[in-house]
Amino acid sequence: MRRLGPFIGNERGGISVMVAILMVVLLGFAALAVDVGVLYSERAQLQNGADAAALSVAQRCATNLADPGCSATSPLASDLANENALDRMSNIKSITLNTGARTVSVTVGARETGSAPNSVSLFFANVLGFPSAAVNAKTSVKWGSPVKGTAPFPVTVSICQVRDQSGVMQRLQLHGNNANPDCYYGPSGAFVQGGFGGLKQDTNACGATVDTVSNTAGGDTGNNPTPNCEGTLNSWAADMNSGKAVILLLPIFNAVTGTGTGAVYRLTTFAAFKIAGWKLGNPGLPYTFRNRSPDVPSALECREPCRGIIGTFVKYVSLADGYELGAVDPDGVTVVELKS
Numbered sequence: 150m151r152r153l154g155p156f157i158g159n160e161r162g163g164i165s166v167m168v169a170i171l172m173v174v175l176l177g178f179a180a181l182a183v184d185v186g187v188l189y190s191e192r193a194q195l196q197n198g199a200d201a202a203a204l205s206v207a208q209r210c211a212t213n214l215a216d217p218g219c220s221a222t223s224p225l226a227s228d229l230a231n232e233n234a235l236d237r238m239s240n241i242k243s244i245t246l247n248t249g250a251r252t253v254s255v256t257v258g259a260r261e262t263g264s265a266p267n268s269v270s271l272f273f274a275n276v277l278g279f280p281s282a283a284v285n286a287k288t289s290v291k292w293g294s295p296v297k298g299t300a301p302f303p304v305t306v307s308i309c310q311v312r313d314q315s316g317v318m319q320r321l322q323l324h325g326n327n328a329n330p331d332c333y334y335g336p337s338g339a340f341v342q343g344g345f346g347g348l349k350q351d352t353n354a355c356g357a358t359v360d361t362v363s364n365t366a367g368g369d370t371g372n373n374p375t376p377n378c379e380g381t382l383n384s385w386a387a388d389m390n391s392g393k394a395v396i397l398l399l400p401i402f403n404a405v406t407g408t409g410t411g412a413v414y415r416l417t418t419f420a421a422f423k424i425a426g427w428k429l430g431n432p433g434l435p436y437t438f439r440n441r442s443p444d445v446p447s448a449l450e451c452r453e454p455c456r457g458i459i460g461t462f463v464k465y466v467s468l469a470d471g472y473e474l475g476a477v478d479p480d481g482v483t484v485v486e487l488k489s
Contacts, residue, residue, distance in 0.1 A: 187271070192284055195230075202225075202255045206220075206226055242257065254287060293474035294478040296361045296475040300348065301397060305401065306399050311401055318444065318461045396424070397422045401416065401419065417481075420462055420480065424458060424459070427451065428451035
């Protein structure tokens with residue numbers, strides 16, 4: 150009978166080689182499972198920090214170009230980037246600010262104590278000769294006044310009710326006796342009711358698409374219940390009941406031709422209106438009238454047959470999206486929007 154001893158020894162040597170190879174593979178999988186997860190987490194934190202930093206610089210610039218926060222060395226940007234990191238450590242690699250083009254780009258890199266900037270130490274991958282990996286995130290933001298987009302509620306307001314009226318509570322009247330006799334922008338100098346008019350809505354939507362570049366929008370009488378807007382009005386009420394401010398972006402016109410459904414408004418910009426109450430549609434509808442603010446004087450309440458919205462125009466920097474932006478209009482709202 151032949152002895153098997155030498156063959157057993159050879160197999161043992163082969164198994165050792167296979168185990169060694171498999172260990173490398175297992176370490177590779179561990180690197181993928183653990184180290185890649187660490188990189189994804191770090192990248193997400195840096196992206197949040199870059200977003201917050203870029204938005205903060207853009208908001209400061211949109212409000213006041215002389216603000217110290219509107220600069221390529223803004224300390225606020227660094228603070229916000231750090232606050233969005235779990236270890237409160239990050240590195241502002243660059244802030245590129247172009248106030249003429251109204252853009253800012255912020256690049257944020259990782260940071261660890263005792264390590265090179267913009268990189269993250271790896272554990273398992275280090276065994277394979279990869280001790281660290283570069284991790285960065287970049288965000289670009291643009292600010293300006295909206296020139297094209299959807300008005301969330303289908304109404305437009307005369308510029309004479311906006312200009313120099315910031316903080317003054319008004320009743321923007323859509324239907325009924327004219328509440329703003331000095332606001333004449335209608336045909337032949339005649340007033341549009343209250344300097345406030347309804348817009349033709351988009352199909353199956355509450356809002357209306359507005360393009361101030363083309364300068365015109367079709368009108369609606371506003372006397373009938375506004376279709377497709379019950380959800381919008383109920384959301385206003387819910388926010389006001391919970392103490393949240395309801396701020397509506399309203400398109401502004403400076404001239405109008407025609408009347409009623411034949412009215413054509415020449416639009417200039419959007420303005421921000423903080424809502425305090427409204428009366429829209431026919432009596433008896435559950436969302437017809439809300440008057441949640443105790444600051445509304447009785448003289449401004451919208452009683453039958455009045456149709457309108459009560460509130461104040463405010464200087465406001467909005468984070469609304471979906472708008473095409475142009476140069477900042479002193480009469481309008483400024484929108485700050487993520488580009489990437």
